[in-house]
Amino acid sequence: MLDIKILRENRKLVEEALAKRGSSLPLKNFYEKDEQRLDLLRKVEDLKHKRNMISKDIGVKKAQSEDASVLLQEVKSIGLEIDEYHKTLGVLEEELNSFVLTIPNIPHSSVVYGRTSEDNPVVKTWGQKKEFSFTPYVHDELALSLDIIDFEKGAKIATSGFSLSRGPGALLERALINFFLDVHTKEQGYTEVCIPFMVNGASMTGTGQLPKFKEDLFKIEGEDLYLIPTSEVPVTNIHAQEILEKASLPRYYTAYSPCFRKEAGSYGKDTKGLIRQHQFNKVEIVKLVEPQSSYDELESLLLDAEVLLQRLGLHYRVVNLCSGDLGFSAAKTYDIEVWLPGQNEYREISSCSNFEDFQARRAGIKYRPSKGEKPAFVHTLNGSGLAVGRTIVAILENYQQDDQSVVIPDALRPYMNGVTLLKPVQK
RNA sequence: GGAGAGGUGGCCGAGAGGCUGAAGGCAACCGCCUGCUAAGCGGUUUUCGUCGAAAGGCGAACGUGAGUUCGAAUCUCACCCUCUCCGCCA
Incomplete structure (x- = not known):
């Protein structure tokens, strides 16, 4: 939510910001x-x-x-x-x-004008595209050969858009979650939290999912409860309606959760495979910081996510979302896009955003800048570290061999109970 | 699910229609005093909105919302939450 005073006193700024985003109100x-x-x-x-x-x-x-x-x-x-x-x-x-509540955030000055994801400038690249002596398979074919992911069973139990992983596939999922959480907590100073996977309407409003994006949420019938689309929601709202001690900032949190999304606007997109599912696992990193440091904190949050891909040896690039591609609540967002040789394209695997005081104002998260001074809103940031399903996609496609076996990256081996290679299963 | 108790400031806790933004205590801060520390004495310390250059004025807030009243923390109703006991249960 924008400051109503900024709206009043700085009408031009707001109108320009809206125009930049391509929306008009x-x-x-x-x-x-x-x-x-x-x-x-x-x-x-x-x-x-x-x-x-x-x-x-x-x-x-x-x-x-x-x-x-x-x-x-x-x-x-x-x-x-x-x-x-x-x-x-x-x-x-x-x-x-x-x-x-329906006015989006004002983009940061470093956000370039653009209309679609095509216009997002690439700000950095790590590693390089892997060369294959054969035409690499797409991940869903590999998953089937390896018998580690079952889309049909998911659809049978729930509906299309759900899947289940099995055996070494399920283990891989668990290994990634633990690996991510360990790096965040042991090396990067995040506090792990285990949070509710459902939240009330106030929390959804606090982080900006409501009221505008209702149609993308799963709601519990007859209750003021929603399945979370990301753990950003419960984690950011931990301190809703609080005035925090300045000394307790910055606060870093990390949480694992499944994420539930209707993907209402994406029918027909990515219908095959793990890329777009109604439920997927994700580890999230969240920061509550003082305003003056929030853009430095965004850079370091981005690095905290990048490190995971580097350890896994996965080539990626980072783009700075242009004004037209920027999410509703964000002032600035970096997407990390991992290289998928099977699909021959880069796909988003992490989204790292600074919301400035947009969420804090909605959720009422404040701190006291100094003794005797009025409480001020904190800045909130978050990023995926990382989306587990898409990481599996990246590992399968990047570490595949010509016999469709997949090598487990070194960084994951301590978590894989001795499994170093996923082998195709004869059916 | 059944029965009961309760939700007041950073915390504990009083108040039971007006002079109560709220006694008292703790904590914190500022003075004074004191070889040091501790103790003691005096003072200060909620948030939001609005008007104002500021000092400050005004309005609002005792779980949330509605009602009664000239006037509500205090009375009425609905809802939410917490705790205790019983039942059920990972």
């Missing part, structure tokens, strides 16, 4: 209503002040058993007036609030 309407609201508010507060004064007098008179009937008359009519204004004010406030 009826701001004119907002300004008119906001003015009306302030007008009414002042009136109501004046009247309340009057009423408070007279009420006090009534109390005094009654205590001295004097006649207060004149004052009672007067205050009663003030009350009626307040009621009337109050009603309109309530309606206005609700309209304005729900509108402000």
